Amino acid sequence: MPMPxxxxxxxxxxxxxxxxxxxxxxxxxxxxxxxxxxAKFEDLAARAAAAREQENLPLAIELYGQAEQLKPxxxxxxxxxxxxxxxSDRFPPAIDAFNHLLALQPNSPAVMALRGIxxxxxxxxxxxxxxxxxxxxxxxxxxxxxxxxxxxxxxELLAHAGRFQPALIQYxxxxxxxxxxxxxxxxxxxxxMQSTTLPEDVSSEDRELYTAVGNAGxxxxxxxxxxxxxxxxxxFAQYPTTPELHFFYGTLLSMRGxxxxxxxxxxxxxIAPNNVQAHALLAFWLMFAGRFAEARPEAELxxxxxxxxxxxxxxxxxxxxxxxxxxxxxxxxxxxxxxDPDNLEAHLGLAAVYAxxxxxxxxxxxRMVCLGLEK
Amino acid sequence: MPTMSAxxxxxxxxxxxxLAIGAVAGALVSLVCGLGANQPELAQTAKPADAPLTCxxxxxxxxxxxxxxxxxxxxxxxxxxxxxxxxPKLRYQIGxxxxxxxxxxxxxxxxxxxxxxxxxLPIRWMFGQHSQTWVLEKDGNMYESLVxxxxxxxxxxxxxxxxYATPHNLTEAIGRKLDTTKIxxxxxxxxxxxxxxxxxxxxxxxxxLDCNRCHExxxxxxxxxxxxxxxxxxxxxxxMNSEDAANFCGQCHRTWDTVVRNGWKGIPDVRFQPxxxxxxxxxxxxxxxxxxxxxxxxxxxxxHNAGYYDSKCLACHAPQKASNMAGSSTTSAATKTCxxxxxxxxxxxxxxxxxxxxxxxxxxxxxxxxxxxxxxPY
Numbered sequence: 001m002p003m004p005x006x007x008x009x010x011x012x013x014x015x016x017x018x019x020x021x022x023x024x025x026x027x028x029x030x031x032x033x034x035x036x037x038x039a040k041f042e043d044l045a046a047r048a049a050a051a052r053e054q055e056n057l058p059l060a061i062e063l064y065g066q067a068e069q070l071k072p073x074x075x076x077x078x079x080x081x082x083x084x085x086x087x088s089d090r091f092p093p094a095i096d097a098f099n100h101l102l103a104l105q106p107n108s109p110a111v112m113a114l115r116g117i118x119x120x121x122x123x124x125x126x127x128x129x130x131x132x133x134x135x136x137x138x139x140x141x142x143x144x145x146x147x148x149x150x151x152x153x154x155x156e157l158l159a160h161a162g163r164f165q166p167a168l169i170q171y172x173x174x175x176x177x178x179x180x181x182x183x184x185x186x187x188x189x190x191x192x193m194q195s196t197t198l199p200e201d202v203s204s205e206d207r208e209l210y211t212a213v214g215n216a217g218x219x220x221x222x223x224x225x226x227x228x229x230x231x232x233x234x235x236f237a238q239y240p241t242t243p244e245l246h247f248f249y250g251t252l253l254s255m256r257g258x259x260x261x262x263x264x265x266x267x268x269x270x271i272a273p274n275n276v277q278a279h280a281l282l283a284f285w286l287m288f289a290g291r292f293a294e295a296r297p298e299a300e301l302x303x304x305x306x307x308x309x310x311x312x313x314x315x316x317x318x319x320x321x322x323x324x325x326x327x328x329x330x331x332x333x334x335x336x337x338x339x340d341p342d343n344l345e346a347h348l349g350l351a352a353v354y355a356x357x358x359x360x361x362x363x364x365x366x367r368m369v370c371l372g373l374e375k
Numbered sequence: 376m377p378t379m380s381a382x383x384x385x386x387x388x389x390x391x392x393x394l395a396i397g398a399v400a401g402a403l404v405s406l407v408c409g410l411g412a413n414q415p416e417l418a419q420t421a422k423p424a425d426a427p428l429t430c431x432x433x434x435x436x437x438x439x440x441x442x443x444x445x446x447x448x449x450x451x452x453x454x455x456x457x458x459x460x461x462x463p464k465l466r467y468q469i470g471x472x473x474x475x476x477x478x479x480x481x482x483x484x485x486x487x488x489x490x491x492x493x494x495x496l497p498i499r500w501m502f503g504q505h506s507q508t509w510v511l512e513k514d515g516n517m518y519e520s521l522v523x524x525x526x527x528x529x530x531x532x533x534x535x536x537x538x539y540a541t542p543h544n545l546t547e548a549i550g551r552k553l554d555t556t557k558i559x560x561x562x563x564x565x566x567x568x569x570x571x572x573x574x575x576x577x578x579x580x581x582x583x584l585d586c587n588r589c590h591e592x593x594x595x596x597x598x599x600x601x602x603x604x605x606x607x608x609x610x611x612x613x614x615m616n617s618e619d620a621a622n623f624c625g626q627c628h629r630t631w632d633t634v635v636r637n638g639w640k641g642i643p644d645v646r647f648q649p650x651x652x653x654x655x656x657x658x659x660x661x662x663x664x665x666x667x668x669x670x671x672x673x674x675x676x677x678x679h680n681a682g683y684y685d686s687k688c689l690a691c692h693a694p695q696k697a698s699n700m701a702g703s704s705t706t707s708a709a710t711k712t713c714x715x716x717x718x719x720x721x722x723x724x725x726x727x728x729x730x731x732x733x734x735x736x737x738x739x740x741x742x743x744x745x746x747x748x749x750x751x752p753y
Contacts, residue, residue: 257560352618355617
């Protein structure tokens, strides 16, 4: 697999490593080295550090490796061994070094992130996603200098796994901090268009579209609605029949309000009548806007095509409740709640169903459940 | 409420023409038209036959009372602001920033100063009838004023929701910058024709809520009625059940769903009456006795007399009227009667609450047995 430019050793990568080192230092028990190891180990460790400081990576790697053979429970050595291998594009041995380090210090989000990025480079995407997920949850992306590289990799992996919304949330976090990166823009375009392709695998003929979509998406995510609207309007004119474009803009606009999103989803289903997800989301936002009669047929269509799609079922049930069919609504909502007891929309719907049926105490109970579930 | 078939409506409309020509008072109007039901009977204003048709042509009583209602004055444009006319110079201080709202010759300005720097903007839009927040424009952007006028203490204070904001410069000190979505939401609830789909159309708006803001289809109805066609009557909102009414009013006053979905909690939510009402154990979605409209006529000013609401409470809680009331399909609920008092129910069961930082008192619409010293529920 060809290496994208940003994965080559560079000042950015080096600064990442140095910063990660700073993050790690407090947890690495360096004092044990001086107290417990023979003179040969101390000599190797000192020579390895000197080689590292002189940026002689091959020599530093060799010396750290020898030192670890003498003292395999030396965390600092494994860290530098892994980091220097990573900086040398030697990803499998880097992963091995980080494995050793994580065996010694399992709760190190920064090391987890480094291993995840190395796994990404070896195309071990499932492992990489697992590691970066854990790293981000552990706070590895809280360090501003490391955040872009960690979140961009994480977002690409999320989109590759078909988790487009979580991917866009990662990109939004970066865009809101005015991070601007060509890979990020391409990634936003891919996630927005519901593509599981990784940026480096995008064909040259598709790159233009995805980048243009990403530019529009990034403008929106960085709160520049006006530019976003202009760019999306250009895209709609340039690609009038391309599926997923209106879906993406609708998804973004839904953050600002249902009424803004609805026309986009309506355009999407007009272009791609078989896009069940678009029908379901159109129904959902119509329901959100209180336009239940319009939501109902869209939700019926989505449920018929994808009977297990939860958002479609909840939307259909709520629409039924608000348009008079409370019995079928209650049945559907109870089915959803059976599978997903914490589904807030289902409980909101059930509260409405009971209220409309005059089941005052049941409605009150459901409202209390809602209050317990709200964010 | 009387209902009107198309035939009888047609006959009635023909009669009205004759009545108008004869300049006869039209108390009949408020009896026959759904909108006028339960209104105090006000004299029908007879208009010349060639005068432009308005809602008031037929619904004179409602139109007259609504002209004083709060929703009608939810937004005012410059020159129509008695509050600022009677308080021509208001001052307030937030940290190092000084605020002055000055009114001269019907023009109000909003000035924010720090040290020797100051910024003065004309007040473009006035939100609220008694207490007011203003929307200001600078360099093509709109700002919600950081300070508002509070009716209760007749002075300026920090705008609710903006009290967390710490301005770093004069522009930020104006107030919260409004994006298109917020502009849309603000004007859509405080004005009529301010929004066309998703577009904000401030050039077309009518300040405050005009009839057709709630009565969708009123314009069509008026046009058709001019040709004796009464087949396109707007929906009769008074017939909504409690659930529908809460959702309808909640479009602006916030629905249960909106508050829960957003995770809003705490005393500031007392401003969201439909949400609070639906928290009440007695709220019954299909029973009009617990509807917003059971207690409030949007066409009239809010009644601040606690005793006025007693009959609304006793519609359920009077011993002789335990259930089976008109408008109710609930027959099983045994209603409780109050062992403490038979009057001024709301003073105990709907306590007044002043949210922190807001110089205004709100009635908590969560109907309950409120105990002294208990924390604000939810």
